[in-house]
Amino acid sequence: MKFLLFIFVGGVHLLSLNSGKAIYGNGNRQRTFQEIKEEIACYGDVAKAIINLAVYGKAQNRSYERLALLVDTVGPRPSGSKNLEKAIQIMHQNLQEDGLENVHLEPVKIPHWERGEESAVMLEPREHKMAILGLGSSIGTPPEGITAEVLVVTSFDELQRRAPEARGKIVVYNQPYSNYSRTVQYRVQGAVEAAKVGALASLIRSVASFSIYSPHTGIQEYQDGVPKIPTACITVEDAEMMSRMASRGNRIVIHLKMGARNYPDADSFNTVAEIIGSKYPEQVVLVSGHLDSWDVGQGAMDDGGGAFISWEALSLIKDLGLRPKRTLRLVLWTAEEQGGIGAFQYYQLHKANISNYSLVMESDLGTFLPSGLQFTGSEKARAIMEEIMNLLRPINITQVFEAGEGTDINFWIQAGVPGKTYGSSWARD
Numbered sequence: 001m002k003f004l005l006f007i008f009v010g011g012v013h014l015l016s017l018n019s020g021k022a023i024y025g026n027g028n029r030q031r032t033f034q035e036i037k038e039e040i041a042c043y044g045d046v047a048k049a050i051i052n053l054a055v056y057g058k059a060q061n062r063s064y065e066r067l068a069l070l071v072d073t074v075g076p077r078p079s080g081s082k083n084l085e086k087a088i089q090i091m092h093q094n095l096q097e098d099g100l101e102n103v104h105l106e107p108v109k110i111p112h113w114e115r116g117e118e119s120a121v122m123l124e125p126r127e128h129k130m131a132i133l134g135l136g137s138s139i140g141t142p143p144e145g146i147t148a149e150v151l152v153v154t155s156f157d158e159l160q161r162r163a164p165e166a167r168g169k170i171v172v173y174n175q176p177y178s179n180y181s182r183t184v185q186y187r188v189q190g191a192v193e194a195a196k197v198g199a200l201a202s203l204i205r206s207v208a209s210f211s212i213y214s215p216h217t218g219i220q221e222y223q224d225g226v227p228k229i230p231t232a233c234i235t236v237e238d239a240e241m242m243s244r245m246a247s248r249g250n251r252i253v254i255h256l257k258m259g260a261r262n263y264p265d266a267d268s269f270n271t272v273a274e275i276i277g278s279k280y281p282e283q284v285v286l287v288s289g290h291l292d293s294w295d296v297g298q299g300a301m302d303d304g305g306g307a308f309i310s311w312e313a314l315s316l317i318k319d320l321g322l323r324p325k326r327t328l329r330l331v332l333w334t335a336e337e338q339g340g341i342g343a344f345q346y347y348q349l350h351k352a353n354i355s356n357y358s359l360v361m362e363s364d365l366g367t368f369l370p371s372g373l374q375f376t377g378s379e380k381a382r383a384i385m386e387e388i389m390n391l392l393r394p395i396n397i398t399q400v401f402e403a404g405e406g407t408d409i410n411f412w413i414q415a416g417v418p419g420k421t422y423g424s425s426w427a428r429d
Contacts, residue, residue, distance in 0.1 A: 033383065040387045047391035050316055055395065059319065063312040066094070067305060071298040078295040079335040080112025080266040087291050088269050091307075091332055095273040100314055100330070102276065105269035108345040110335035112266040113137050115217075115295065116259025118232065120203070123147070124253040125245060131213060132203070132232040133296060134260045135187060135220040136338060141201070141230045145257035146170070148200050152239075152246040156186075156193050167198030170254050174205050174239040183207045184218070191231035192223045201256055202231045205239035213237050217294050219339055230258045270342045271332040275314055279325040282353075286329050286360045287313050288343075288408055290336035306363030307332050309422070326358055333408045336364070343408035354415055362406035363422040370422065372399025377418030385420075 053059050070087060077084040088105065095103045115134045122128040151169045153159045159171065171194035175186045184207045194202040206216040215233045222228050242252055271291065277283060289306030293299020314330050334342035375385050382400060389398045404420035405413060413419040 033380075036384060037387050040384070040391070044391060046322065048394065049320055051392075051395055053316055053320060054312070059312070059316055062315070063305075063308045066311070067300060067308040070308075071300045071304055075298055076295045077291060077293045077299055078113075079110050079292050079338045079341070080263065080268075081295070084292050084334065085268065088271055088332075088334065091271050091291065091311075092269075095271070095311070095330070098273075098311075098315055099318060100273040100275065102272070102274040104272050106272060106346065106349065108268055108270060108334060108342050109265040110268040110341050111137065111338045112263040113338075114261055114263070116140060116261060118258045118260070119255075120232070120234070120257075121255045122242075122252065123255055125250045128238075130238050130254075131215050131235050132256075133215040133217040134230070134232045134258050135191075135204070135217060136294070137220060137222065137262060138191070138231045138258065138260045139228050139262070140258045140260040141256055145255055146200050146230070147253065147255045150242060150246070150252035150254055151199070152243050152252070154243070156189075159193055159197060163197040166194065169199055170201045170203060170256060171197075171199040172203045172205075172234070172239060172242055172252075174243040177207065177209050180207060187218050187233065188221050191220055191229050192226050194231075195227045195229045199229060201229050203234045203239075203254075203256070204231065205236055206233045208236060211236035217296060219337060221339070230256065230260070232256075232258065268334040268342065270334055270346050273311075273314060273330045275317055275324060275328045277325050277327040278323040281327050283326040283356050283358050284329050284353075285324070285326050285358050286331060286409075286412075287363075288331040288333060288361065289363045290333040290342070290408060292333075292335055292337055292342075294337060301366055303336065303364045305367030306365075306422075309363055309367060310361075336408055340407040340410070344411060347411035351411075351415070354412070354417065357412060357417045360409040360412040360417050360419045361421070362409045362419075364406050364408070365421055370397050372397055372401055373404065373420045373422055374401045375404040375418070375420045376402075376413050377404075381418050 070090060074083050074087045077087050092103065092105055113136055118132055118134050120130040120132045122130060148168060148170045150172050151166050152172045152174055153162065154174050173186050173190050175183060177183050187204050187207050190204045191202045208216055213235050215235050217233060220231055245252055287310040289310045290303045291307055293302060310330055314328060331346065375382060386400050389400055392398055406421050409419045
């Protein structure tokens, strides 16, 4: 997937295409698409050199080895934790030692949440210890926990229809999985919707297309004016089981205990490094991934892989002695899992220079076998992107899909900057 990063460094300034402005060359003459196409084709040898170094040369597997060292050394990197700040300091040093330019840290404030001890036991119609994971920013239960009857629903619409039954109960969502973007709304909004109808807590079927009795954590959001209730994810298997029990008329009772706590915001940093452009140094092509993770895994896939292939993009260009026309800027975000907190503060700090951002990129879809990239921009910009992707024909990565969006770059895309994510066929489903 890392190959998708490099071929933009000599290309045109895509922001003007996204906003409908003309692309100009020397003497302010409007350039034709054919001229742009011919310029892109000139980078064929550069693309081959990058591919050869990354796939067959000394850089083969380098990003993997770098990532393995970080995650084995630091472990999980939740927002507000000492582990995250240790990882940021290590990466700051790594980028300096790699010989990149303008390596620095930009301070931000980020949420600090800890899950504490948590458990859920079904008491009726039989005793069953359930696997759960509290959701990010959830409050905890009282020390003695919550014991209550369960109401199982499959949608927000069903919850509204059965609202009188929900008061004083634990709402269990057994929503079917359609795709991630639609189904994740139950994890994000489930507690708020349950609280609106008087529920004491909510348990959400993990947002996954399959399960091996493994709950999935993630962020959830409270809403002003709505009572905050504890919320956690349960396994697909337990959600299905309780749905079957409820359909038979069984009374289901659960004892839920969660020690989750929210602390004051913590100090953190976005980590930045560059290769400064030779001709238009003020114009920026941004590549990125996030360093933070949840606390129940090492965050190698989400999003260590994305962060490290973004770093690798700059490393390969530096190793080949290349100097892009525009500045190639790497940003390793902090607190993405909490809703893109670090990225939002970066946008607030830099948005005054938005006209200088040619393209914003993010890898946070998983580092699998790549099939192309997802792109958001005008049709003219897309046509240029398709020509650029032809440079990757030697490794059969040429497709340009829709919806190049990501939590950390959406602020820029919504403001009109072209954006892309490095995608695989798995990640789009």
